[in-house]
Amino acid sequence: MNRFISKLVCVCALMFSFICSAxxxxxxxxxxxxxxxxxxxxxxxxxGWDKKLGFELDLTISSYNGLALMNQYRKDPTSWNISCTxxxxxxxGGKDVFVEVIAIANDEAAATSVLAMENSDxxxxxGYDEYFPKVYGSPEAIKGKTFxxxxxxxxxxxxxxxxxxxGLDLNDVKLIKFPDSDISGELQKNKYHALALWSxxxxxxxxxGYKEVVSAEQLGEVxxxxxxxxxxxxxxxxxxxxxxxxxxxxxxxxxxxxIDSLVDSYQQFYRQLASKEYTKEECLDDLKKxxxxxxxxxxxxxxxxxxxxxWIQNLEKDLTSNTLVVLKSLxxxxxxxxxxxxSQKYINSEYIKLAKKYFDQL
Amino acid sequence: xxxxxxxxxxxxxxxxxxTMQVMAFDLPxxxxxxxxxxxxxxxxxxxxQGFDKxxxxxxxxxxxxxxxxxxxxxxxxxxxxxNVTCVTSIPLIVGTxxxxxxxxxxxxxxxxxxxxxxxxDSDILKEKGWNEDYPDVYGSPETIKGKTFxxxxxxxGxxxxxxxxxxxxxxxxxxxxxxxxxxxxxxxxxxxxxxGIAIWSPDTYLAEQKxxxxxxxADDVDAEIPMMFLVDKEYTEDHEDVIAKMLAAYxxxxxxxxxxxxxxxxxxxxxxxxxxxxxxxxEFCEYDILRHSVLPMESQLKLFExxxxxxxxxxxxxxxxxSSLMLILYDSNTSDFTMTSKQVKNPRFVTDKYLxxxxxxxxxxxx
Numbered sequence: 001m002n003r004f005i006s007k008l009v010c011v012c013a014l015m016f017s018f019i020c021s022a023x024x025x026x027x028x029x030x031x032x033x034x035x036x037x038x039x040x041x042x043x044x045x046x047x048g049w050d051k052k053l054g055f056e057l058d059l060t061i062s063s064y065n066g067l068a069l070m071n072q073y074r075k076d077p078t079s080w081n082i083s084c085t086x087x088x089x090x091x092x093g094g095k096d097v098f099v100e101v102i103a104i105a106n107d108e109a110a111a112t113s114v115l116a117m118e119n120s121d122x123x124x125x126x127g128y129d130e131y132f133p134k135v136y137g138s139p140e141a142i143k144g145k146t147f148x149x150x151x152x153x154x155x156x157x158x159x160x161x162x163x164x165x166x167g168l169d170l171n172d173v174k175l176i177k178f179p180d181s182d183i184s185g186e187l188q189k190n191k192y193h194a195l196a197l198w199s200x201x202x203x204x205x206x207x208x209g210y211k212e213v214v215s216a217e218q219l220g221e222v223x224x225x226x227x228x229x230x231x232x233x234x235x236x237x238x239x240x241x242x243x244x245x246x247x248x249x250x251x252x253x254x255x256x257x258x259i260d261s262l263v264d265s266y267q268q269f270y271r272q273l274a275s276k277e278y279t280k281e282e283c284l285d286d287l288k289k290x291x292x293x294x295x296x297x298x299x300x301x302x303x304x305x306x307x308x309x310x311w312i313q314n315l316e317k318d319l320t321s322n323t324l325v326v327l328k329s330l331x332x333x334x335x336x337x338x339x340x341x342x343s344q345k346y347i348n349s350e351y352i353k354l355a356k357k358y359f360d361q362l
Numbered sequence: 363x364x365x366x367x368x369x370x371x372x373x374x375x376x377x378x379x380x381t382m383q384v385m386a387f388d389l390p391x392x393x394x395x396x397x398x399x400x401x402x403x404x405x406x407x408x409x410x411q412g413f414d415k416x417x418x419x420x421x422x423x424x425x426x427x428x429x430x431x432x433x434x435x436x437x438x439x440x441x442x443x444x445n446v447t448c449v450t451s452i453p454l455i456v457g458t459x460x461x462x463x464x465x466x467x468x469x470x471x472x473x474x475x476x477x478x479x480x481x482x483d484s485d486i487l488k489e490k491g492w493n494e495d496y497p498d499v500y501g502s503p504e505t506i507k508g509k510t511f512x513x514x515x516x517x518x519g520x521x522x523x524x525x526x527x528x529x530x531x532x533x534x535x536x537x538x539x540x541x542x543x544x545x546x547x548x549x550x551x552x553x554x555x556x557x558g559i560a561i562w563s564p565d566t567y568l569a570e571q572k573x574x575x576x577x578x579x580a581d582d583v584d585a586e587i588p589m590m591f592l593v594d595k596e597y598t599e600d601h602e603d604v605i606a607k608m609l610a611a612y613x614x615x616x617x618x619x620x621x622x623x624x625x626x627x628x629x630x631x632x633x634x635x636x637x638x639x640x641x642x643x644x645e646f647c648e649y650d651i652l653r654h655s656v657l658p659m660e661s662q663l664k665l666f667e668x669x670x671x672x673x674x675x676x677x678x679x680x681x682x683x684x685s686s687l688m689l690i691l692y693d694s695n696t697s698d699f700t701m702t703s704k705q706v707k708n709p710r711f712v713t714d715k716y717l718x719x720x721x722x723x724x725x726x727x728x729x
Contacts, residue, residue: 305494306493307493308494309495313531335699339693343528
């Protein structure tokens, strides 16, 4: 009996210690969008790489746009420690958002497009500008048309860049903001002449009879989604931030090494989290449209040789410059720009370097 | 008989001069207002040499010792004040206020003659080439931070200071800014009221005469400052050939500068004396002419040519300057973005058609 009790005590103690150790794991609160980079992080979590590195990822997948994540932080800076958006919401809505850019999650230029209804007269002209032979549209066909968009985002940036080819800007078209994140539902209820969207909503719209007018990639643009970390959190927890990056880069590396192996999980991600069903082909195609860069390569891109500006600093500077010029005709109270974008001090290359040792452990 | 011959002789002379006058009077006139600086000189020289008459235009030239924003203001108040002017992109972007103007050519590049100056004992001079990509530039984040710079806001001086700070990963929030123009800023620097100034030629001459030291030129920090010929869009409608002829006359002066720049020294000295009432040394005039780069016709046409992303180099440069100016103007503590973006105009009209016409005129003359 005594032996039984002592065994029971031992088991209880063991269980208790498990519970304690799980409870003791430091937490990282991450909010990513319901799209490719959100998937990579979700996949990494599914593999248990956070626990393996000794922390617990508290992941929220959000579905509207990057600006909403900026607004969320402004209201409550503890709502997330780490997030990921394209450049546009950060530049146009980053006021009082004290974050540092620490890595590039992906480039979604091939998955960000302007679309129009198949019978739109926008498709009557192709190659209006000889420098863009595949791009559809003419000033006459575009002027005054209604474009639905998901707020201040890289999609409206793409729309503005496209309009620029025809000597037009956002004032020359009618803009309607999608009311919520259920784009597919909205498109079934209401028909819009044209749209500016990114994947996966882009794929849904294509199924609903819309056709691609132009992608950001065809316009020669890059749309990097960068990982951003709350400055205070990062300075207090540098190793934790590095571990988080290691986990993300592990998933990213699988995309580089064996993209096919991610297809089932990508399908499951959308099924489980968004109740959306995509074929394996669609999933593979979408994965391929999101270009990713390895950890080793990014360490080089973030590195400053001496006091020279790094590749990422120059890229961010150019993106800021383009975003400001292209979106300056956008008149909305959603725009709240921070003085921090005046220089690229918000880029921090320390964490990506630190991540390497943890990445090698996985 | 003699008196009869004399009468005929004077009659012929009179007829000759009156015909000459009528000919000159008949030439189409174009009102050109230029700043009292190098490109203004080249236009003045073109007129002095009669290049305008040679290509069949009468340049009605005004030289003003002022700045680009003032040029814009004059035109806004009285659109007939000039048909053509020449300023940097900055007043064009922030000072046009819906005035339709067309960029038709490049007069010169001021990036070698615009610079940041400090006193000889400034600690900014302690380090050179801090950023290895900019080996000729003095300064370091530690010595620049918190310093006071005098600049005339919304000029190429302000633009170059931003580009200078950028190489140290800094911006206007890291320094203090005082709004002062050329000569006044030199005085303030001498008095020790400010730590640095951003000025352009010919004020740079005054600064150098007073022993102030050059920290960086705009060219050293990749701040291109081309002076653009701007034409009133309304005027362009009926005067295409006149604009092309004016450009052709100017390009003849440009050719002289390219072929034999030193031959212009005396005339440049005369020009500066006439319009500034100051004496500039022959050495400075020669130096200043050599420092101002001018673009031959073919190079200009290349800059106007559409390239990657369907934009010409000129259009891309305008966009870069426009976004820099938005960042200068915008302050999240005091202004809102819509207000700032309304201040900054993207130049929409850029054309090389007059330059191409001017090229034909020049090649016909050479034939």
